[in-house]
Amino acid sequence: LTARTRGDRAHESSGCIDLASAYCRINRARGVELISPEDLLYAAKMMERLKLPLRLKRFESGVMIIELASESDESTTRSTLQCVESNQCLSAGALARLAGIAPILARERLLQAEERGLLCRDDTDGGLLFYPNLFQTRAA
Numbered sequence: 001l002t003a004r005t006r007g008d009r010a011h012e013s014s015g016c017i018d019l020a021s022a023y024c025r026i027n028r029a030r031g032v033e034l035i036s037p038e039d040l041l042y043a044a045k046m047m048e049r050l051k052l053p054l055r056l057k058r059f060e061s062g063v064m065i066i067e068l069a070s071e072s073d074e075s076t077t078r079s080t081l082q083c084v085e086s087n088q089c090l091s092a093g094a095l096a097r098l099a100g101i102a103p104i105l106a107r108e109r110l111l112q113a114e115e116r117g118l119l120c121r122d123d124t125d126g127g128l129l130f131y132p133n134l135f136q137t138r139a140a
Helices: 019-030 037-046 073-087 092-099 103-115 134-139
Strands: 016-018 054-058 064-068 119-124 127-132
Touching: 016 019, 016 103, 019 037, 019 064, 037 054, 037 064, 073 092, 073 103, 073 119, 073 127, 092 103, 103 119, 103 127
Parallel strands: none
Antiparallel strands: 016 064, 054 064, 119 127
């Protein structure tokens, strides 16, 4: 949650952190007075109501993240598409390394872009790869 103020480059570029990582970072910083997962979830649910610059987002799969309130799905999808286009194709692991985000979050971003028709997938023995959907991107 305080990654931007501490200058944590990995999360600074993405503007979000998955709830499990946030839980670990907060408890590591607190030392002995740990918070429960339920307390973190409750606090995350209250962020938007308290008009904090952060909000809780839940993907259809159930994965939850804390993201900057200024982030939009459109800008996130656009940046994911640009990253895939500049690399020709990407797996969730590769996007996670490039964007400095958790692999589960990278997978959700790729699936979200696919759902919007911007990416297509190739599910092979080598893993799940995402490519720009040339039918969509060339028509636009």
